[in-house]
Amino acid sequence: MQSPAFSGIPWIASNAYAYPVLEVLHITGIALLLGNLVLLELRLWGAAPELPVQPLARLSLRLVLGGFALVAASGLLMFAAHPAEMLGNRAFVLKLALVMLAGLNAAMFHARGGLERPDGVARAQTVLSLGLWLAAIICGRWIAYL
Structure with a gap:
């Protein structure tokens, strides 16, 4: 018998x-x-070197955070519909791990001042960021097939 805590929001x-x-x-x-x-x-x-990094970052990072809030809220509600099934899905678990790694990468990028000094490390972190988010999206699409 399934635990009521994992029965989902019907x-x-x-x-x-x-x-x-x-x-x-x-x-x-x-x-x-x-x-x-x-x-x-x-x-x-x-x-686009004519665009100053800081004003662009202020605008784009607000939209990034708004998008993440929308993803998190909608994702939690979709998860709530079938929590036991989702927790047993390898693609879902991998997606969560990738999102966590993307968040850690972003925190490290900002902690080291990546916007102020777009050096090789900062650029590598941007490539890693894009790869992690794309992998998370791919895993999200695979949830339905595993």
């Missing part, structure tokens, strides 16, 4: 619109997060 799973709306919100959050990260990372790699 209205999300049973409502014809709830889960698809959450998926749209999740994808919108991913677009905000990844799109703005790529924009800022391209600037750190030297694209």
Whole structure:
């Protein structure tokens, strides 16, 4: 018998619109997060040198955080629909690990002042960031197939 703590939120799973709306919100959050990260990372790699890094970073990082908040909120609600199934899904568990690593990479990037000195380490961190987020998105798509 399944524990009540892992039974999920039935209205999300049973409502014809709830889960698809959450998926749209999740994808919108991913677009905000990844799109703005790529924009800022391209600037750190030297694209559009006429754009000052700091004002661009202030704008794009606000949108990144807003996108992440949307991804986290919608993701938690989708998880709540089928928690036991999700915890048993290798792609889901790997996705969470990748998101955690992306967050740690971002914290290390900002802690060392990567925006102020876009050196080789900072640029490597941007490549790692993009790779981690893309891998997390790929794992997210594979959840339905494992």
